[in-house]
Amino acid sequence: MMTWTELTHDWASGFALVKSRFPELDERDMPFLKLDRARFEAYLADRHNLTMEEAREEFADFLHVEALNRECEG
Structure with missing residues (x-):
């Protein structure tokens, strides 16, 4: 699974991936x-009308899929 640390290490590329899955995110809010992953997940829930549990699950799924994509490419 891709980790939060890996995602934020190259935020410019990472944000583009996250934005493609969660289109209601606003880049101006990201700095x-x-x-803080917990704050990000709360923001994700708010922007996409999800519960906190749904946001956590959706984001964990996103990280998992991105990790699989990286394995297939590598």
Whole structure:
């Protein structure tokens, strides 16, 4: 599974991937949110009308799929 640390390490590329899965994210909000996964997940829930549990699950699924994509490419 891709980790939060891996995702935020190259945030420019990472945000493009996240935005493609979660289109309601606003890049202007990211400088502070990318520092804290819990805050990011709360923001994700709010912007996409999800519960916190749904946001956590959706984001974990996103990280898992991206890790699989990286394995297939590598």
